[in-house]
Amino acid sequence: MVNGRHATSHLVIEPPTTDLPATTDVAIIGGGFAGMATAWALARRGVGAVVLEREAAPGQFASGRSAGLGRQLAEDDATSSLTIRGAQVLRGALAAAWQPCGGILSFDQPAEAELYAARAARLGIAAERIDRAALLARWPELAALPIAAALSVPSDGLIDVGILLAELARGRTVVCEAEVERIEPSARGVRIGTPRGWMSARIVVDAAGAWAGAVVHDP
Secondary structure, eight states: OBTTBOOOOOOOOOOOBOSOOSEEEEEEEOOSHHHHHHHHHHHHTTOOEEEEESSSSSOOSGGGSOOOEEOOOOSSHHHHHHHHHHHHHHHTTTGGGEEEOOEEEEESSHHHHHHHHHHHHHHTOOOEEEEHHHHHHHOGGGTTSOOOEEEEETTOEEEOHHHHHHHHHTTSEEEESOOOOEEEEOSSSEEEEETTEEEEEEEEEEOOGGGHHHHTTOO
16 A cells, blocks of 8 residues: 555557667567666667567556555565665656655564564665554554554655656667567577567567566477
């Protein structure tokens, strides 16, 4: 929960490119979050990339249906460090997709809440302990849940997943309706066959999500 609110998505991605380039440094298979974020990060480092998406637009499956909760504290320090860094990037370079609103984490065991509070202190995230009575005073509809304690994290937020995908796609080369049908070695690296033709790439990034194994014929 992010202060009792739910994320909404407004998919506003600009019309993607339909022409397949003959060559690229990096070919990214899949136009969901993983693929688009990879293309965005590479572009910031001056590396050319082409995103190949089999559907008519990016983000048509899991990436376009995410809850969009900008939660920073996770189950361990390593994951929390990544989510905290992700929130920093969203509040900065991708601020259009971030809505600050704060978040609440609830726990059915007080000891678990203390572990999270300690993690927040170690990683520099402000978090306030809330007991059950204070939580239910604000959200009485939660009374049926086994909540023993909660933490309020003011720096959490909501992520508009549509805007995020649009921001990641802005200025990128995204070729839709370009399902990868074949990958074979070439002098440059690999050749990739799609319904729109062939493209050569030095490196291939498989970001096809649930279909990642099938793309490289690894069940």
